[in-house]
Amino acid sequence: MSILINKNTRLVVQGITGNEGLFHTGQMVAYGTNVVAGVTPGKGGEWVMNGKIPVFDTLQTAVETTGANTSVIFVPARFAPDAILEAADAGVQLIVCITEGIPVQDMMRVRSYIDQKGVRLVGPNCPGMLTPGECKVGIIPNTIAIPGNVGIVSRSGTLTYEVLYALRGAGLGASTCVGIGGDPVNGTNFLDVLDMFEADPHTEKVVMIGEIGGSDEEKAADFINRKMTKPVVSFIAGQSAPAGKRMGHAGAIIEGGTGTAKDKIRALESAGVRVAKHPEEIPSLL
Amino acid sequence: MKLHEYQSKQIFARYGVAIPRGRVAASASDAKQIAEELGGKVVVKAQVLVGGRGKAGGIRLARSSKEAAELATTILGMEIKGLPVRKVLIDEAASFSKEIYLGITNDRAAKRPVIMASAAGGVDIEEVAAQTPEKIIKIRIDPLMGLREYQARDLAVSIDLPRELWRSFSEIARGLWSAYQACDATLAEINPLVITTDQRLVALDGKMDIDDNALFRHSDLNEMRDLDVENWAEIEARKYGLSYISLDGEIGCMVNGAGLAMATMDMIKLSGGEPANFLDIGGGAGAEKVAAALRIILADKKVKAVLFNIFGGITRCDEVARGVLAALNEVHTSVPMVVRLVGTNAEEGRQLLAEAKMATAETLLEAAQKAVAIAKGATL
Numbered sequence: 001m002s003i004l005i006n007k008n009t010r011l012v013v014q015g016i017t018g019n020e021g022l023f024h025t026g027q028m029v030a031y032g033t034n035v036v037a038g039v040t041p042g043k044g045g046e047w048v049m050n051g052k053i054p055v056f057d058t059l060q061t062a063v064e065t066t067g068a069n070t071s072v073i074f075v076p077a078r079f080a081p082d083a084i085l086e087a088a089d090a091g092v093q094l095i096v097c098i099t100e101g102i103p104v105q106d107m108m109r110v111r112s113y114i115d116q117k118g119v120r121l122v123g124p125n126c127p128g129m130l131t132p133g134e135c136k137v138g139i140i141p142n143t144i145a146i147p148g149n150v151g152i153v154s155r156s157g158t159l160t161y162e163v164l165y166a167l168r169g170a171g172l173g174a175s176t177c178v179g180i181g182g183d184p185v186n187g188t189n190f191l192d193v194l195d196m197f198e199a200d201p202h203t204e205k206v207v208m209i210g211e212i213g214g215s216d217e218e219k220a221a222d223f224i225n226r227k228m229t230k231p232v233v234s235f236i237a238g239q240s241a242p243a244g245k246r247m248g249h250a251g252a253i254i255e256g257g258t259g260t261a262k263d264k265i266r267a268l269e270s271a272g273v274r275v276a277k278h279p280e281e282i283p284s285l286l
Numbered sequence: 287m288k289l290h291e292y293q294s295k296q297i298f299a300r301y302g303v304a305i306p307r308g309r310v311a312a313s314a315s316d317a318k319q320i321a322e323e324l325g326g327k328v329v330v331k332a333q334v335l336v337g338g339r340g341k342a343g344g345i346r347l348a349r350s351s352k353e354a355a356e357l358a359t360t361i362l363g364m365e366i367k368g369l370p371v372r373k374v375l376i377d378e379a380a381s382f383s384k385e386i387y388l389g390i391t392n393d394r395a396a397k398r399p400v401i402m403a404s405a406a407g408g409v410d411i412e413e414v415a416a417q418t419p420e421k422i423i424k425i426r427i428d429p430l431m432g433l434r435e436y437q438a439r440d441l442a443v444s445i446d447l448p449r450e451l452w453r454s455f456s457e458i459a460r461g462l463w464s465a466y467q468a469c470d471a472t473l474a475e476i477n478p479l480v481i482t483t484d485q486r487l488v489a490l491d492g493k494m495d496i497d498d499n500a501l502f503r504h505s506d507l508n509e510m511r512d513l514d515v516e517n518w519a520e521i522e523a524r525k526y527g528l529s530y531i532s533l534d535g536e537i538g539c540m541v542n543g544a545g546l547a548m549a550t551m552d553m554i555k556l557s558g559g560e561p562a563n564f565l566d567i568g569g570g571a572g573a574e575k576v577a578a579a580l581r582i583i584l585a586d587k588k589v590k591a592v593l594f595n596i597f598g599g600i601t602r603c604d605e606v607a608r609g610v611l612a613a614l615n616e617v618h619t620s621v622p623m624v625v626r627l628v629g630t631n632a633e634e635g636r637q638l639l640a641e642a643k644m645a646t647a648e649t650l651l652e653a654a655q656k657a658v659a660i661a662k663g664a665t666l
Contacts, residue, residue, distance in 0.1 A: 103500035156545020237548035248544025
């Protein structure tokens with residue numbers, strides 16, 4: 001069992017004929033994801049993956065023709081806001097945006113619009129999601145996770161792989177792994193995913209990987225304290241980061257003394273969360 | 287990307303915000319001439335991208351054009367918090383009765399912009415924010431609707447602005463909003479916005495931060511970039527699309543992914559060392575980019591050991607190994623290195639690096655401990 005994606009996911013890939021779109025479509029198909037369509041404006045009528053996946057000019061036609069219920073976005077940052085809105089208007093229920101570097105004001109407008117529509121967005125600037133053994137939407141490497149009962153939610157990409165890899169090394173598997181992305185304005189936050197893991201009967205424990213910047217980890221701590229019955233283990237990246245410097249992710253910056261790793265760890269620990277000193281310590285805390 | 291005061295104010299003026307008459311000067315003679323044009327009584331203001339200019343003596347009042355020239359000479363020779371002053375703004379001096387704060391920024395938690403105003407504007411606004419936050423009035427803006435007239439009026443009323451200035455204040459607030467939106471700013475701030483003795487609202491100081499991710503559609507703003515605030519390594523890194531921040535430690539690190547890069551730095555610290563930098567080569571980096579990254583790390587003479595931590599996904603470990611070898615061919619170095627490759631093509635990568643005689647590690651903890659030990663003088 002899982003959250004958000006599973007065997008019933010019917011995926012459409014926005015930007016399927018681009019370098020990254022095509023490569024990762026191949027990876028997702030190899031994993032067993034049911035990729036039903038792709039969209040690239042101007043390339044409608046073509047087929048990719050040895051003639052198995054049809055390409056459409058618009059998302060609307062792709063959804064109407066194939067019954068896609070989930071979309072994943074691999075288009076460049078300047079076109080990505082449009083791609084998200086197009087997906088929301090086409091009636092897709094879940095949108096996963098991998099694209100990095102979308103201007104924050106664009107994301108604020110997009111977020112305001114999709115909230116009104118009631119559509120769920122995961123990302124942007126995220127590795128996507130993985131339900132081991134069932135379905136992969138995004139770019140998480142195919143071989144690093146096994147099925148299990150640990151739910152994982154993370155603001156980071158490769159650090160998440162590191163944790164999945166460490167879990168596998170300890171014989172622990174994942175129910176679903178959700179990368180929510182490292183941008184200051186995104187679609188789905190820790191709270192949303194923690195709530196879903198709490199309700200998912202097959203998730204027994206949760207790993208939350210946060211980083212410096214913003215206050216989402218503090219809010220998650222409050223939620224865990226009030227609402228969660230399942231044990232949560234966490235790691236916060238950026239304990240050695242200086243203030244005022246943006247650590248790669250647009251969202252990873254300590255501003256005006258807020259958003260430090262110390263504050264986040266304190267909030268989590270007082271909510272009963274076990275916080276690992278380093279990512280490889282996580283399996284032993286579970 | 288931060289803009290200078292004079293750049294920010296020029297942008298605000300285009301959107302209907304009143305600013306003092308003035309121009310920027312790079313020499314004392316220019317400063318003198320501008321001061322003469324403005325009637326002699328001027329303010330000479332250092333243009334550097336740090337706060338606390340006034341307290342550092344970088345903002346001074348001149349009563350004559352001669353004094354303006356002298357002050358410009360002094361200020362142009364200054365360094366403020368490590369940054370050289372290369373330009374001064376010569377502004378007509380204003381007499382005013384009150385200082386107001388007005389700013390727009392992104393409210394991360396609310397996922398929307400917020401406009402803030404305070405009757406307690408001026409140099410101590412940060413103290414006001416910390417001690418008496420209730421004196422700063424905040425109104426969130428729907429990004430699809432924009433700042434509305436009534437919201438601007440609410441602000442004017444909340445900060446007890448005289449009724450006859452409401453309309454003018456509203457125009458300024460909406461002008462600031464337009465500038466914030468048009469420039470993809472993450473901060474647009476006027477502090478102070480003063481009420482002059484002849485009852486006008488004028489923006490004496492201005493500040494803007496622009497979203498780096500949006501610069502692709504603002505080539506005019508990109509040209510305003512001040513390279514003085516960045517060091518050689520940071521400029522070089524941007525050229526290659528690397529995310530690099532220099533720090534004070536002795537262990538250089540090269541990692542793919544921002545979160546993992548931070549975790550690697552944390553691990554170095556946990557193992558008793560200090561990272562020399564944050565460096566994310568990004569996803570899918572090719573050999574050329576990796577080579578540039580290693581040259582940047584090795585240019586830092588404090589670096590006593592280098593740690594590579596690559597978790598291959600989109601990034602291929604063999605490609606990273608090729609980049610490392612290419613860089614080592616150009617830059618001959620005796621700095622010892624520790625390498626950890628996991629994931630896509632890790633085995634091919636390890637084989638390529640076998641001849642380079644680097645220490646290897648299986649886990650992140652082991653990699654960090656080895657790098658710290660080697661930096662402290664242990665042999666491979």
